[in-house]
Amino acid sequence: MATTTGVNSDLAKERNNSTFDVEELSNFIYRGPEKVKRRRYLHNLATKDPFFRKFKPWAFQTREEQYEICLQKHLYINKKCKELNLTEPVDKFFYTEAAAPHENSPIGLHTVMFIPTIEKQGTEEQKKRWLPLAESLKMIGTYAQTEMGHGTFIRGLETTATYDPRTREFILNSPTITSMKYWPGNLGKTTNHCLVMAQLYTQGKNCGIHMFMVQIRDLETHMPLAGIEVGDIGPKFGYGTNDNGFLRLSNVRIPRENMLMRYSKVLEDGTYVKPPNAKIAYGSMVLVRAAIVTDAARALAQACVISIRYSAVRRQTEVSPGGEEAQIIDYQTQQYRLFPLLATSYAMYFAGRFMYDFYLKTTAEIEGGNLDSMPQLHAISAGLKAFSSWMCSAGVETCRLCCGGHGYSHASGLPKIYIDVVPGCTYEGENNVMMLQVARFLMKMYGKLQNGEALPTFMQYMSTDLNKKSCMTEEVALNCLVMAYEHRAARMIRDAAASMEKLVQSGKSPVEAWNGSTVMLTWAAIAHCHAFVTKLFVETVVKSRMDSKVQSALTSLCKLYAVHGIVENLGGFIQDQFFDSKQVKILQKKLMQLLAEIRPNAVAFVDAFDYPDEVLQSCLGRYDGQVYQALYDYAKSSPMNEKEVLDSYYKYIKPAQNGKYQQYSKL
Numbered sequence: 001m002a003t004t005t006g007v008n009s010d011l012a013k014e015r016n017n018s019t020f021d022v023e024e025l026s027n028f029i030y031r032g033p034e035k036v037k038r039r040r041y042l043h044n045l046a047t048k049d050p051f052f053r054k055f056k057p058w059a060f061q062t063r064e065e066q067y068e069i070c071l072q073k074h075l076y077i078n079k080k081c082k083e084l085n086l087t088e089p090v091d092k093f094f095y096t097e098a099a100a101p102h103e104n105s106p107i108g109l110h111t112v113m114f115i116p117t118i119e120k121q122g123t124e125e126q127k128k129r130w131l132p133l134a135e136s137l138k139m140i141g142t143y144a145q146t147e148m149g150h151g152t153f154i155r156g157l158e159t160t161a162t163y164d165p166r167t168r169e170f171i172l173n174s175p176t177i178t179s180m181k182y183w184p185g186n187l188g189k190t191t192n193h194c195l196v197m198a199q200l201y202t203q204g205k206n207c208g209i210h211m212f213m214v215q216i217r218d219l220e221t222h223m224p225l226a227g228i229e230v231g232d233i234g235p236k237f238g239y240g241t242n243d244n245g246f247l248r249l250s251n252v253r254i255p256r257e258n259m260l261m262r263y264s265k266v267l268e269d270g271t272y273v274k275p276p277n278a279k280i281a282y283g284s285m286v287l288v289r290a291a292i293v294t295d296a297a298r299a300l301a302q303a304c305v306i307s308i309r310y311s312a313v314r315r316q317t318e319v320s321p322g323g324e325e326a327q328i329i330d331y332q333t334q335q336y337r338l339f340p341l342l343a344t345s346y347a348m349y350f351a352g353r354f355m356y357d358f359y360l361k362t363t364a365e366i367e368g369g370n371l372d373s374m375p376q377l378h379a380i381s382a383g384l385k386a387f388s389s390w391m392c393s394a395g396v397e398t399c400r401l402c403c404g405g406h407g408y409s410h411a412s413g414l415p416k417i418y419i420d421v422v423p424g425c426t427y428e429g430e431n432n433v434m435m436l437q438v439a440r441f442l443m444k445m446y447g448k449l450q451n452g453e454a455l456p457t458f459m460q461y462m463s464t465d466l467n468k469k470s471c472m473t474e475e476v477a478l479n480c481l482v483m484a485y486e487h488r489a490a491r492m493i494r495d496a497a498a499s500m501e502k503l504v505q506s507g508k509s510p511v512e513a514w515n516g517s518t519v520m521l522t523w524a525a526i527a528h529c530h531a532f533v534t535k536l537f538v539e540t541v542v543k544s545r546m547d548s549k550v551q552s553a554l555t556s557l558c559k560l561y562a563v564h565g566i567v568e569n570l571g572g573f574i575q576d577q578f579f580d581s582k583q584v585k586i587l588q589k590k591l592m593q594l595l596a597e598i599r600p601n602a603v604a605f606v607d608a609f610d611y612p613d614e615v616l617q618s619c620l621g622r623y624d625g626q627v628y629q630a631l632y633d634y635a636k637s638s639p640m641n642e643k644e645v646l647d648s649y650y651k652y653i654k655p656a657q658n659g660k661y662q663q664y665s666k667l
């Protein structure tokens, strides 16, 4: 019988049975005890602040309330960050994730893209002019790039900015319905400015897409300015807290100084000055792609906390007649669905950590004038963004399904996590398109390999001998696993290149050959990302200093990640007989062994993520495991239960019971 107070006894047992100290693992995940302490301090500041607790739960709010409440929370977060002098992005991130978990900010784009774009693409003078206004929220802005007709193909954007040398102004126009800006976050009702991506025309020539600062609303009345039509695009799959918007521009004049001119310029007479690399204007997208990796990992980690704790508490079905019902976590099928996701959440966390460091290092080089690493940064960020958002979105959904009926309720917290993470597959570059960008890079690398040119370190695996067979033995060594992933990726890259070559030889143009090979190219890009993430996970557990018990447990988890990925994608690993059937059996057996090995540590692994209940906002994922009382309290708090008999009973049910349907004929 489950108790209704204290920690659920099954969960308490799980915690006693783990083989390592949870605190040691938290220290490793968050890069040391001091950082764990700091993170807890920031979480506490938010979760203990009565301001955030005064609102009704998100799932009981109307769309308008979702927007309004979330806006209040984020403006308060903004104020508190200033008061508390939280200037580091990591500090703001931890404070915010606890203050408004999975509630997308109505001023989020202002922080995540508007300010960074000014910082990175603006001249010193522009930064001086706009940043203080943006910091004080006098200017609230967004990143308005996508149009109704074009999101992916940004060179095809239709919005125009035509330079008029007589007045030294740009004239902005949305010439067609499809050219209307559509989707930008916070655009509909919140922002008074936006950075508009538009085709620049000067001296009668099109110079490609560039960024322009456009004021769209009056700073006092907040009314749209002349020539501006702006509004909210309506309800979506999620993101109800966010006023994604539309914007139509009709002959809107802005001063020449409003074009972001750090790299490209239009001189007073209309002369155009090119940037050192046209893609430098895509920098803000790269920043957000890099951030999405950590964001996706966090979503899957939280979903794993909820579903694994719940699986330890939930009992269902007598295993032997008349016996005790088993904890559902003891069913091998439950373990097979959840533990690889647990492993994936760690893999993605480490990938996010890597991505963040790599982004900072490479952008520092770019800022210093060295653009050599831009293609690598683009390929890695596009690939990891797509791979992580795909894996984590699908993983969150599986976690939800693993919670049975209760997973379908907002009480589980899982639907909210899902609708927050899944747009990451679309925004900031649709995932298939991002994978094709990776493939483009891989094909270039393949060309270099053919020409005997040097490859960057992370691509050197491509020169592997594809006739070699796997070194896998019963031990299932980590290095053999990494080699398997690299072998598969190298072969798929070669096969995609061969497919293109064959099409060209058959008389197709290079573009046709590319289009005729995009499925194979995407396979190759995914295989490359899978190899990259696996290798990173292996290197993290093998090379990092950590407590030995933690290392041993984490090694099993890492092995599970790698073995499961092979077993689930077996075709790609045996296509060229890299593994023989004996080795396949070894891997399948190992997979089952690893599930059993991880079983005693499953709860400890999720506890180590150290998410307080206030952040999880889940009746099923509570630290104390008192899920049933929590579900009952949640149901009782539903506004549907405020009245014993609803008005609709008198209005509709009762008359129907009496055979009266007149009210419908009025419609």
Ligand SMILES: CCCCCCCC/C=C\CCCCCCCCCCCCCCCC(=O)SCCNC(=O)CCNC(=O)[C@H](O)C(C)(C)COP(=O)(O)OP(=O)(O)OC[C@H]1O[C@@H](n2cnc3c(N)ncnc32)[C@H](O)[C@@H]1OP(=O)(O)O
Residues within 6 Å of the ligand: 029, 030, 089, 090, 093, 108, 112, 143, 145, 146, 151, 152, 153, 154, 155, 185, 279, 280, 282, 283, 285, 286, 288, 291, 292, 294, 295, 349, 350, 352, 353, 356, 374, 375, 378, 427, 428, 429, 430, 433, 437, 440, 441, 444
């Ligand atoms: C362990 C845990 C620790 C925890 C620590 C926590 C710390 C965290 C701290 C901070 C984290 C903060 C987290 C915050 C979380 C926030 C996340 C979520 C925020 C959500 C906000 C939502 C925002 C959504 C906004 C948007 O969607 S904006 C719109 C985005 N749009 C797109 O992305 C469009 C996609 N399309 C394109 O990018 C391009 O059109 C294209 C597909 C790339 C093609 O471009 P184009 O046509 O110009 O290319 P081509 O002419 O064909 O040329 C291709 C060549 O160009 C090169 N290229 C392309 N792009 C780039 C680039 N960006 N950089 C460099 N080079 C580029 C390409 O490689 C080709 O080169 P070539 O040599 O082959 O020719």
Ligand SMILES: Cc1cc2nc3c(=O)[nH]c(=O)nc-3n(C[C@H](O)[C@H](O)[C@H](O)COP(=O)(O)OP(=O)(O)OC[C@H]3O[C@@H](n4cnc5c(N)ncnc54)[C@H](O)[C@@H]3O)c2cc1C
Residues within 6 Å of the ligand: 109, 142, 143, 144, 145, 146, 149, 150, 151, 152, 153, 182, 183, 184, 185, 239, 244, 423, 426, 427, 428, 429, 430, 431, 432, 433, 436
């Ligand atoms: C929640 C949310 C927030 C957003 N916020 C912003 C924002 O703040 N600012 C902003 O500017 N935009 C924003 N967007 C827009 C977003 O960036 C775009 O939706 C995204 O870039 C995808 O473009 P699209 O919608 O045009 O998709 P499409 O390109 O029309 O994609 C449709 C399908 O076509 C396929 N496809 C397209 N091109 C190719 C190709 N070349 N090769 C193969 N397949 C292809 C895709 O894979 C996809 O399956 C947001 C979107 C969402 C959902």
